[in-house]
Amino acid sequence: MPQTRFHSVRLEKDKCRGCTNCLKRCPTEAIRVRGGRAHIIDERCIDCGMCIKVCNYHAKVAVTDPLSSISRYKYKIALPAPSLYGQFGGVRNISQILNGLKQMGFDDVFEVARGADVVSQAIRDRLKNPDLPRPVISSACPAFVRLIQVRFPSLVDNIVDVRQPMEVAAMMAKREFARKNNVREKDIGCFFITPCPAKMTAIRHPIGHEKSAVDGAISVLEIYGLLSSQLRKAPIDPSLETATDLGVGWARNGGESYAVCPENSMSVDGIMNCIHVLEEIEDDRLQGLEFFEGAACTGGCVGGPLNFENSYVARASIHRLATRNPSDDLNVDSGTMTKYDLYNSESIHPKKVMMLDEDMEKAVAKMEKIDEVLASLPGYDCGSCGSPTCRTFAEDIVQGNATMMDCIHKMKERIRIMAQQMVDLAETTRE
Template identity: 50%
Template sequence: MTEHFHSVTLDRDKCKGCTNCIKRCPIEAIRVRAGKACIIEERCIDCGECIRICPNHAKIAVSDTMEVVAKFRHAIALPAPSLFGQFRQEVSPSRVLGALLEVGFDEVFEVAVAAEAVSYAFRRALKLGVARRPMISSACPAVIRLMQVRFPSLLDHIVRIKSPMEVAARLAKERALADGRFKPEEVGAFFITPCPAKVTAVKQPVGTSESAVDGVISMSLIYGEVLTRLDRGREVAPQATAAGIGWGRAGGEAMAVGRGTLLAVDGIHYVISVLEELERGRLGDVDFIEAQACVGGCVGGPLVVQNPFVARVRLRQLAEQHWDKRSVLDMDYLEDRFARGYFDMRGEILPRPVMKLDEDIDRAIVKMKLLEETLERLPGLDCGSCGSPSCRALAEDIVRQDAMETDCIFKLRERVQELAEQVVDLARKVPPAMSTESEKGGEER
């Protein structure tokens, strides 16, 4: 594996080198160079904003294929709650789960069930006050990565509890291994994902040394396969309750966590503004923050098929239908696991100071001064024609020696104009031997 694995990558053939993605990226991690978008690997947080905005579908998310699934004797599908929102209302979750078995899985374990366990763990963590208040949910991997890069001083607000996906993989494997039919290496768990950040979270986990998930399959990839197998008559009764299913949409997580002042924010740019509020110390009255990078929550992921607002309604309806159900995980079981640290993230969530201009603070300050002086000279139109998302970003790139001032088409035009004027001036100059009396006046110098 390379140093920085990313699910979000570029299909070079489709990229036209337009400036849509560079301007949309919340972390200014994309530049256009030689007519193609280039992702600055160490900055990218896999939020998928560029996938959504690209008019040429040149930004893609790399995920695993069903070939990986075939390598395991016993393959368990871990469908994200948002999967249920992808189908028409008359398609019951039991048919969706049944179709997953038809696609090639041997078993299904709903991530929504694990989400119920994580909701419990969040509630307990809130009560115990294990992280700085307001506590920030650890569920959205793009938000965690955003915070590592842009909000390092807020990292101690994150509740260090594993995501529902990780908990689901562990619970599902335990269950599959319980009767001794399989060896641990024969059992594989595969997350059906609405987003690329989850792929990266598995391949290069934060806060956990190794993921329990063996592969991640894009929801858009498996959607067609599921759709054609819905009518094969196979059904698996869903186990999740309303609380778990609700995690698939914005606000559902906070609802499942329950009491207190719970703030739910969705959409990466709104997440940034809420985190800025928090950083200014203005959210002292909030207990818990559910922050989701995608508009609408996971149903708005870049890898879903259905319109997020339609999917959201479906999920809400489904949650209503499963309202009276009891969770398959009882309180004693959850409390026992919580007390043993079963849900805990073991590793650290460290800052990723990738925006720094220089390792040495004095040199960085000199570069910052240079950056600001350069910025003064730039037109301030943020047109993106230079391949950097804004004039400030270009100034930054110049200071980092990744760009030149004449990359700015306005600066270039200015220089060309100056040169042209000089050329004209030079052309007017006549050697003294050839000059006439009338010209002499102007050639005095």
């Protein structure tokens, strides 16, 4: 199937053993295993990276930019995700990490945690509007937002229209660097140091606006070794640190809620947990909730598949860094709030990828056929047919993407019937 949009998560076909491990863990039922190999249904994939985590054969990979790609720009700025600070447990001073990045070849570094401060202020302002549907839902994790687009279309309007911290950080970094150094913004490249593939996809294919202000994404894994070696000689320079502890706290799940609405919010991590709570919200069972923060990865961004450090260790490090100066002051002035495009320029729409047919009549007929096929299946949801559940298998059959004989249990039943028929035939012939 040709790709309709950029995906960071890819399958390396030659490495896939068709083990079906990934099949059942995909939150959007985007994987099928047929002909002994997995394939990803492009429109359904939200680039959450779950399949990367569970594949023991490293057949699922994330495509990000190599460090060498920064040379495309005259001036290069690193945008470290706050979760990067949790990768080096022994480092107590963030400016050492920031200086380490500069020593790797960047002309400057700008904290995405500072972008998170500004985004927090923008969401605080939005929450003052009683007309927005409740709960207001975070737009920070692109995999989570795409999950809502694909599986919870009725909640799309609850997603807050504020851009992600990396976008705001890139706009601020370019503007400030250009002004300070009297250079053109178009000569500056901003590279996000990413903990996850979903951010890479969000840069190439933004949600809520046409073009990303970020010029590339380099994975934490790609730079980890080099940055570790730089840290030993990186000087401490507190002037590089511009973010508050609240912004740094965004690295772990709950940090955003704490920054924007600590009294009446809920934060959930792990894509399956998010699905369960979104179902509750969809059914109107969480009335009175003001703000909801969901993160596809366990623990939030510290649990991203492109990180190096164990997510629990990283979370503990972030907790230490985010509680140095307890305060609810985001340190964002009103000028900053008006100087940048903090809000989406396009609406976020549901994705109709789960629809059976554009034509409603045909869709209903297909639904009936699916129920009929499903009733004839064993209901084990074993995945041996190459579809994640018996229901998705029935759907694949009706859509012409599988045959009944892909089900090993139906195949066995057919063989048993055929064998019996042959025995009966042999006996009839003998008589």
